[in-house]
Amino acid sequence: MNLSLKTLAALVLLGALSLGTASAQSRVKDVADVQGNRDNFLYGYGIVSGLAGQGDSDPISTQQVVSNFLKNFGLTITAQNIKAKNSAAVMVTARIGAGLRNGKKFDVVVSSLSDAKSLQGGTLQLTYLIGPDKQVYAQAQGPLSIGGFTLSAGAGAAPGGGAGAEFTKNHPTVGMIPDGAIMEREIPTSYFASGALEISLRAPDFTSAVRLANAVNEQIGPIAEALSSSTVRVFVPKEAQAEDKQLEFIARVENVVFRPDVPARIIMNERTGTIVFTSAIKIDSVAIAHGNLTVQVAQSYDVSQPPPGTGNTAIVNNGNGTITGGGAAAAPAGPGGPVTGAPGAAIATPNVSLNVQEEKKKIIVFNDLATAQDVAAALNALGVTPRDVMAIFQEIKEAGALQADLVVH
Incomplete structure (x- = not known):
């Protein structure tokens, strides 16, 4: 598909939309x-419990967090005596809008900080959320909603009696709690x-x-x-x-x-072949010739038939010094060369042809293209593809005739 079909239509439409935006x-x-x-960010450090052995592998940091949490209930247990595999240390983050009043609920994101395998089925324990000024503005708590999961089979359950099998989908170590936080202190605005x-x-x-x-x-x-x-x-x-x-x-x-001002800019995405330009672009007088070079290489065989009634099959030189076929011994002359064989054997000799075709394109002159529609119509006259358009824009910019910023992604 060339530019004169759907791509050009899209370019003209985008240019027209940009033109309308500039004047609206x-x-x-x-x-x-x-x-x-403005929005504000809150964060906190907490613990997720109830992970059924999928939590942290007893790092001292997680053990210390659990120990400190239990002290709030009058339980004094040293960190070394705590098994943390059902728990995970997590970071709780939130982005809230300006003017959020006390008692207003909002979502929080919970992500693992250590080596927990999954937060599936876990519950975030009461966590205080602070701002950049280290002041507490909200608190969060509740069951997590996970967009992924991990399935594990025990030792010997895998085919062949291996150590086990595990399947993970998406990211089970990150979850969120809808309306899981409550604003306790309004951020001054x-x-x-x-x-x-x-x-x-x-x-x-x-x-x-x-x-x-x-x-x-x-x-x-x-x-x-x-x-x-x-x-x-x-x-x-x-x-x-x-x-x-x-x-x-x-x-x-x-x-x-x-009416905001719209800069002259061309955005080109080489991965998708997408081109977007604003109505403010301008191209000074410039001549363009754009064509393609096509090279075709074909190989065929010239076969010399044996006399009738000999009963021998053809001998073919494969071009790499090897020979197939023939009822009698044959001696190759080398890669790509003729084959000689016993009397009565058919001989096939490769024949390589080279065909070079250069597309004939006329030189087209662009005379001071002042609008996006003019640029699209001029490119349509060349009958090129979107990727060719990218190359043309780059060369016009290099020539100093393109009055616009050129951004390539």
Whole structure:
């Protein structure tokens, strides 16, 4: 399939979509984030019990954790006297959104820290989750949901009476607990710093930052300024700084519409043959000739038949100094050479032919292609494959005629 069929249609469609995106209005909330409205990470160190011999192989770290856990119930047992094969030391992690209130439940991920074979069937014991500031913000507990499993057969159960068989699917040492954690302490969130709200663009760009600031000034009031390619500061009016008015003001800023700038960029994935380019790309005048060279090698045999009635079969030189067939002795002349044999024997001599075909392509001139549609139409005229297009784009870039960033994955 060449570019003039499905691939070209996809290129034109993607270019058209990019063109529409460049001229369309976007909301601030769709392309930027409010400073302070960010996710937070929590983590904790705990123990999973009930693993039916699939837990840690008695490392001192796991034994110490179990010993410390039992002390909470008034039991004093030294770490050396604890068998930990039914337990596993684990790390508990979570990612939570901003403004999560006390009592709110969220998911946690539990992963083995030592040499446990599986966490299947295990239960996470009460674990405290802390933040980067080492303060406790939540607690987690509950049975694990595992996306994998391990099946083991005992010694002698394997075919032939071997040491045993084991089958593992996915990753049985990582699991999660849906709604397994409860928020105990709200993470403080500050949206306004010194009476200002900061907006961070997800795709930093100076033009986009200036357009965002201008849009806020036009739609809300002269209160915004661009600080960098990624940050726009919005000064909060005094009437909006009251606690009951802050969220309303943030919502107004989030719904301001503006047109982000789209850079000229071509993305090419050599593994899948996928090409995506934005509408801002431009190709200066350039001449292109692209063709393929095909080489075919064929081998046949010229057979000299024996006289009628001799009863002998053909003798074939295999090209490597060996001979097959024939009712009489034959002497090879060497690899690929003729074969001589007894009178009346048929002789087959290999005949190698070489055929070289070069595809004839015309030189096509691209005259200042200013839009994505123009580029797609020009490439269609060459009738090339997606991988050929990648090579063409790279050569045009090397020639200095491609006005776009070229990204190859």
